[in-house]
Amino acid sequence: MLYVAYRTCYSKKSPIEIWEEARETPPEKLQAFILERLKTGHTSPLEQVVFWFGIEGLSRTASHQLVRHRIGISFEQQSQRYIKLDSEGPKKMFATPKTWQQGPLSEAYKAHMLKSFALYQKALQAGIPAEDARFILPQAVVSNLQVCVNYAELLHIADLRLCFRAQWEIRRLALGMRREVKKAAPLLGVFLQPKCGPARQGFCDEPYEAYRKCPLSKARPHKQDVFLAED
Numbered sequence: 001m002l003y004v005a006y007r008t009c010y011s012k013k014s015p016i017e018i019w020e021e022a023r024e025t026p027p028e029k030l031q032a033f034i035l036e037r038l039k040t041g042h043t044s045p046l047e048q049v050v051f052w053f054g055i056e057g058l059s060r061t062a063s064h065q066l067v068r069h070r071i072g073i074s075f076e077q078q079s080q081r082y083i084k085l086d087s088e089g090p091k092k093m094f095a096t097p098k099t100w101q102q103g104p105l106s107e108a109y110k111a112h113m114l115k116s117f118a119l120y121q122k123a124l125q126a127g128i129p130a131e132d133a134r135f136i137l138p139q140a141v142v143s144n145l146q147v148c149v150n151y152a153e154l155l156h157i158a159d160l161r162l163c164f165r166a167q168w169e170i171r172r173l174a175l176g177m178r179r180e181v182k183k184a185a186p187l188l189g190v191f192l193q194p195k196c197g198p199a200r201q202g203f204c205d206e207p208y209e210a211y212r213k214c215p216l217s218k219a220r221p222h223k224q225d226v227f228l229a230e231d
């Protein structure tokens, strides 16, 4: 898809002829051509490549961050109006950050979640509709989504959400998306890097103090250093 999209711009041949050419061209040659294009600012063909992700067990805290992305992405999220959450069964009902997992407050966290769910169930039994009963649910409650996103937007999401400054759960989601893209389209997967990555912007543009605390700062420059060096 990407080969034909790029090649159409640079060839006298019709797209159908280019598809035929692509079928007869060794994959390494197609990949080499695409790699060269990926180094340029010609990015609109990237919008023609689309990935679908099935996401399970994401907290509403993280899903709310995900759905803030607006361009080149589309979401379907499990409804809390039509689906009544059920505390029975093996599936987890809520996410627990590591910081709550150990220490004196871990039991209190769990108790708070269970209490919210108990009141939610009570509300349903009392005839309060699911769309109103859900008001009692914590942000930790998990959710499922199907997401369709084009490659250009996925690169942008990786820029922001693979950064160490991103919140841990959405960062973990972005890492999972990258892992799946690497399986399906290895050539494209390697470009999914935080914005400081060598295949992306190549330097950090976060506040300098935050940069200094980042483990990647050992290997990647800050914009302040880059632009000072060029002066």
Ligand SMILES: Cc1cc2nc3c(=O)[nH]c(=O)nc-3n(C[C@H](O)[C@H](O)[C@H](O)COP(=O)(O)OP(=O)(O)OC[C@H]3O[C@@H](n4cnc5c(N)ncnc54)[C@H](O)[C@@H]3O)c2cc1C
Binding pocket: 068, 069, 070, 071, 072, 153, 156, 157, 160, 161, 165, 166, 167
């Ligand atoms: C570390 C971090 C902290 C954050 N903290 C907060 C916070 O405290 N509060 C908060 O409300 N949000 C916060 N956000 C969310 C952030 O403000 C964005 O809403 C989110 O990252 C979505 O990204 P985007 O705007 O690039 O949208 P996308 O849809 O991913 O945009 C894709 C690209 O299109 C461009 N674009 C999109 N819409 C327009 C438009 N209308 N006009 C021109 N260009 C457009 C964008 O500039 C971007 O380059 C945070 C995000 C991060 C990564």
